Amino acid sequence: MASSIRKFSTLFLFICLAFLLISTWEVQLAEAQGCKRKSKTFRGPCLHTNDCNNECITEEHAHFGDCDFHSGFSCFCHFC
Numbered sequence: 001m002a003s004s005i006r007k008f009s010t011l012f013l014f015i016c017l018a019f020l021l022i023s024t025w026e027v028q029l030a031e032a033q034g035c036k037r038k039s040k041t042f043r044g045p046c047l048h049t050n051d052c053n054n055e056c057i058t059e060e061h062a063h064f065g066d067c068d069f070h071s072g073f074s075c076f077c078h079f080c
Contacts, residue, residue, distance in 0.1 A: 035080035039065060042075035052076075 039052065041059040046052050046067035056065025056077035065077045 036076050036078050038071075039075040039077050045073035046075040047073065 039056060039060060042052055042055045042065075046069075049066045052065040052067050052075035054065075055075065056062040060077050062077035062079050065075055068074050068076050
């Protein structure tokens with residue numbers, strides 16, 4: 001009886017530690033991706049920041065969007 005409780009406790013502790021490690025890696029991955037991401041829904045060259053901003057807010061639920069003329073007239077959405 002005592003050995004089965006000990007095995008269960010060890011297994012439970014192992015599972016908790018595994019979840020903790022996985023959640024830590026996910027947070028680090030999200031931070032590594034940063035707050036700025038190229039829009040997945042904006043089509044064509046980004047010539048007007050207002051169009052990019054509207055697309056990012058309405059379609060991708062970002063805080064705002066802007067054109068980045070240094071990376072080929074692309075629309076970038078900002079999430080933080």
